[in-house]
Structure formats: structure tokens, C-alpha cells
Amino acid sequence: MRNTEKYLHLGLLVLRIGLGIMFILHGYPKITGGLDKWASLGELGMSKMGISFGWVYWGFLAAASEFFGGLFLVIGLAVRLSGFFLFFTMLIAAAFHLLSGDGIMGASHAIESGTIFLFLIFSGGGHYALDQIIYNRISHPILKNIFSSAIN
Numbered sequence: 001m002r003n004t005e006k007y008l009h010l011g012l013l014v015l016r017i018g019l020g021i022m023f024i025l026h027g028y029p030k031i032t033g034g035l036d037k038w039a040s041l042g043e044l045g046m047s048k049m050g051i052s053f054g055w056v057y058w059g060f061l062a063a064a065s066e067f068f069g070g071l072f073l074v075i076g077l078a079v080r081l082s083g084f085f086l087f088f089t090m091l092i093a094a095a096f097h098l099l100s101g102d103g104i105m106g107a108s109h110a111i112e113s114g115t116i117f118l119f120l121i122f123s124g125g126g127h128y129a130l131d132q133i134i135y136n137r138i139s140h141p142i143l144k145n146i147f148s149s150a151i152n
Helices: 003-031 034-049 055-075 079-099 103-123 130-137 141-151
Strands: none
Touching: 003 034, 003 055, 003 103, 034 055, 034 079, 055 079, 079 103
């Protein structure tokens, strides 16, 4: 591995850990808040989109995406899938802020985070991720091929 490639993978590790920790901290009070918190979160986000049902469900998905997605980013497990759920959560958050009249600056955190999650969907977690360690330990060719399509 060339130095530039090594630095790229080290950079992905730093990005995943830093962003993951922040989203664990954002998601923890939401995931532990229970039904009332999930309903409130779901109503807040989805009512602006014209969706008037399943608020507990939507709120739980947002809370779980932030908390478990952040955790998975830190350890490098299912980085692309976590990035997808976090990207969608940030898309809804950005739309909420824009539709609430907060303007682009009010939506900037969600837009910036969403952009990074979109990047992680395309890049994956890099060599210093649990996904890569698992892939390197699989010896069965069929399993290796299935797992490879998820991380590469």
C-alpha cells in the first residue's frame, strides 16, 4: 500500500470515528427517550413533509439511525448501510429546517452531515474497518464474494 493510499484509509478512520461519536451523542437521548420522545421526533420531522401517521415509527428510525449508525461508523461495520440511513435522516432534517423557514444556515448542519454520509456510501469504511477485517478472514469463496459486494 502506497503512503497516499495509507493516508486515505487513515483519513476515513478519523472521519468515521469523529462523526460516529458525535452521532452517538446526538442519538443517545433520542433512542433512550422512549415512545413519547419518538412520537415527538417523528411528528416534528414528518408533519412538515405532509405525513401524518406513524410518528413513533419515524421517530424511532431517526433515533436508531443516529445512535446505531454512529456506533457502526466508529467500529466500521456496515458503513455503507449506516451511511444510507444517516443520509436519509439528514435529508429529512434539512428539509424540516428549510420548510420551517430556518433557511440554508439553519439546515447547514444536516446538509453538511448528509454530504459526508453520501460520501461514505460511495467510499465505504476503508481498510481500518471491521467490515474489512471480517472480509479478510472469510475463506469460503461464495461467502467472500457475497461479503465483497457489500463492502467493495
